[in-house]
Amino acid sequence: MAVKPVLSFTEKGIYCPAGDFYIDPWRPVPRALVTHGHLDHARPGHGAYLATHAALPVIRHRLGAITADGIGYAEPRQIGAAQVSFHPAGHVPGSAQIRVAVGGEVWVVSGDYKLATDGLSEPFESVKCHTFITECTFGLPVFHWPTQAQTAADMAAWWGRNAANGRVSVMGAYGLGKAQRIMAMLADHGLQGPIYTHGAVEPITQILRAQGYSLPPTTKVAGPVPTNALVIAPPSALGSAWAAKLGPHAEAFASGWMALRGVRRRRNLGTRFVISDHADWDGLNSAIRATGATRIFATHGYTTQFRRWLEAQGYDAGIVATEWQGEAAEGEPEANPE
16 A cells, blocks of 8 residues: 655645645645745745744744744654654754654655754754655755855955955845854954944844854944945845945855856856855755655755756655745845756
8 A cells, every 4th residue: 555645745835634734835824834034935924833943033033923833953743643843954043854754654844954064053964754855956066065164264365355455345145044154154264354234134143143143243234334344235235225335345245156157147246155055966965865765856946957866866756846946035046047
């Protein structure tokens, strides 16, 4: 007798019939289990939310008054006939993979994840399962990330050169996760001056700092800033009237997409840093192997190419159509330029 699927794929999102809940749904539903606070995964309009204790403060900040409950990492919870637990995804602070077990069958929804430890987010933990639903935002062999130490050294050198030339350094990085990761890694490497933030970055930074995440002091931009300052702002602020008010400055963009020459050329960017809060090619393959799963569903990214690769490796592979957007969710290029 065939085993009934633990999760099904609907127009509202990934659904668990045994527990009557959805995971990161993109249409309003009565009960949503949410992997992390990026807006393509944590959407407004649901009747009730369940997320990690660490993710909830940012989710509440972004969504306003919601009915929500928190859960600890690896804490089992029975929801109907399904047992669920949340496990670190390493993507951004508070992010999680969601394990769902029904009648001995285990599925894991990865949400977004990265294997490299960034010193800020809870490190990724592999979860054994029969079926793994994986993102593949960067699911091509061309994507290989440099080490964080090398990227921090390159960023610090760029910042120092700008300061020596009397120019403010403006770094484009999305407001939850990467912005704070850059602050933390530069603080560990050695700050070249004060850090200022855009109004879309500072509130989230304050929330994470209040939760105990180790972040250097920051100041919201509210007027002129010193020429030796680093200003961290959303990518949409680059080249804007807001940035022009900072006076003489140099701009840079931090993204995994900077590994692609075509993207760099289309965006006509100056300095680029290759850094992502998503797994690169090797990370994706390592994560999948570690689960022990034989069935893999690929979502949001290079799904067609990645499915072919998985099938060539002997997996039972499929594609899940979702409305998650990977790094495009916070103002970056399209996640799947197929």
